[in-house]
Amino acid sequence: MTRLLLLVLAATLFSAPAVAAPYGNYDIKRIMIVRDTPSGKSYGLDAKYLDEMIGDLSDHAENYPPKFDSPEDRKRAEADAKQLAGFLDAITSGSDPNQNPQLLIRAALVNSMGHILDIKGSAERAEVLFRRTVALVPANPHVNFHYGVFLAGTGRAKDGIPFLEKALSGGYDKAAFSLGMAYLTQGENEKALQYLEAYRKKFPNDPNTAKLIEAIRSGNVTVKRNDG
Secondary structure, eight states, rough: EEEEEEEETTTTTTOSSSOOOOOOOGGGGEEEEEETTTEEEEEEEEHHHHHHHHHHHHHHHSSSOOOOSSHHHHHHHHHHHHHHHHHHHHHHHSOOOOHHHHHHHHHHHHHHHHHHTTOTHHHHHHHHHHEEEEHTTTTTTHHHHHHHHHHTTOHHHHHHHHHHHHHHHTTTHHHHHHHHHHHTTTHHHHHHHHHHHHHHHTTTOOOHHHHHHHHHHHTOOEEEEEEO
């Protein structure tokens, strides 16, 4: 699938560190909780540990390009993403109409990050999972936001914009930034600026937004497609 990179030509525009924080060490077996009961074994999920793993992956591979402190960290993250995807895919497979949307969105997010990490088949699995989740909770701002970001990040910003707009209207204020970036990839700079300005009002302490707005106004932003 196609990825979109926004290249800000001013070299010092963003103040992000050159390397990311170290990626953690995890044991996927800890996610499954097994208890002995009078009627046999019962199984559950350690949602806190699961979300800790997903959160760490997100810190490093939510957007392209992924950011890692070392090649070893990336390899470990890729292995975790594959295992998590397999685990979550197994427990979310099937056609149960009452399937837990919270598990589905987690599975979709893991596969979306797998795509960022160049894991084969991840984008296709993420697409299916996002669609299933949206079908279950069509008005959920969190779900609409992440699906919109996924679509925009795979070269389908036009398709992603309605989901991002639904997320924003549902109170997910951070969607304004993603809408600005989506419109920017479509060459609609005025709309991009409109949403980026709205985002800046909500999050005035983000220094990069002001720099990005200035770069757009000065014509120092271009869009490059990166096929992968």
